[in-house]
Amino acid sequence: MNPLLTTKAETFRSGSDNLEFYHNRLIKLTNGVLLFCSGGEAEITIDLEKHHIIPNTNIMLLPGSILSLRSASPDFQIHYFAYSGEMMKVACFRLDPAFMHFMKENSCYTHTRLETIRPILRMIEASAAIYADKENQFRESIAQNLLQIFFLDTYDKVQRYFTKEQLEGGNRKGQLFKKFIHLVHTNCTMQRDVAFYAEQLCISTRYLSAITKEVGQISAKEIIDEFLTLEIKVALQSTNLSLKEIADRYNFPDQSFFGRYFKKHTGMSPKEYRAKRI
Incomplete structure (x- = not known):
């Protein structure tokens, strides 16, 4: 079963996985996913680009991305928060389109600053908790808010740590x-x-x-x-x-x-x- 797939009945998912489902397969995602490597190493491709994944690497996959796992160490593990395309639209509708393009172009980023790692870990913990709470009548709204908080916080960090030239693509x-x-x-x-x-x-x-x-x-x-x-x-x-x-x-x-x-x-x-x- 595809661990990163959302459905009409389940518009978001959260958990941990080793991405074995994607090993030597090309899978086109219909929804978005945020992933964070907590251990081990792996070689993946997103669309046509190869990426080396190590601990503290954050991966952002937009709807339509094509993902494949080429190789992984035995201890490779990621945390994920998968969300529907509609949930993503609501979370990002106020953000600059150039930001979303920048995120797609820089889908994998290894964090070295504790201040950027902490919000991701908090979101992972919170999304896993609300996903597990099946009886919560507000679980979708809470997941939606968590996603929006993540994008807003990421937008703030990108604006602060990257130059205008980097955001807009240079010349x-x-x-x-x-x-x-x-x-x-x-x-x-x-x-x-x-x-x-x-x-x-x-x-x-x-x-x-x-x-x-x-x-x-x-x-x-x-x-x-x-x-x-x-x-x-x-x-x-x-x-x-x-x-x-x-x-x-x-x-x-x-x-x-x-x-x-x-x-x-x-x-x-x-x-x-x-x-x-x-």
């Missing part, structure tokens, strides 16, 4: 690159044309390609293909959709074209990949 090229990555993450399942993203950013395709080469050392098309391939892998691993249904979902003209595209970027056919991951 204009860096800002455009981050906006491009966000657009690809949101739209790659339906839009694979570089021109679409250039138009959204109000720049030319040539300039967009130059930015991705300079900032990310990779072409704009390669970034789009990497994100789309990741989404397809998730569908092959975690759904029972037929190959034709997956081809339709991701806007391929037919199953044959879909198969050639996937094999070009992974070295194996969709059927081979699905069989290998079972």
Whole structure:
């Protein structure tokens, strides 16, 4: 069972886990999760980025994030507070959108200051207590308030400890690159044309390609293909959709074209990949 999954009946969850469910699997989260490493070490990927997790590392996963556990020490343990997308909207609706973008770009952060660790530990303790109190008629409201307190406190710390340049993504090229990555993450399942993203950013395709080469050392098309391939892998691993249904979902003209595209970027056919991951 996925320990980080919320449902309509259970809009938040809190507890401890070793994330074994995510070992060598790509799981796309439909809800948000706050995690805090209390022991051991692990290697995880969030979307396409690798992260080394050690004690006092805080991990923030927004809805739509793709999580995988690559390896972990025997004593690896995390505390988690999973919450629905609706609960997150209510908790964050007054916060600057740039802050949420910054949090997504910096999803893993290892704390060294006791003053930043203490609020997280208090929230973990409080969320676990209210989750365990099934008879409390106000438990969802309390969980909602705990989440909002956490985001407000984090927002305050970010404003104090990070420069405006760090929050906004450095120079204009860096800002455009981050906006491009966000657009690809949101739209790659339906839009694979570089021109679409250039138009959204109000720049030319040539300039967009130059930015991705300079900032990310990779072409704009390669970034789009990497994100789309990741989404397809998730569908092959975690759904029972037929190959034709997956081809339709991701806007391929037919199953044959879909198969050639996937094999070009992974070295194996969709059927081979699905069989290998079972």
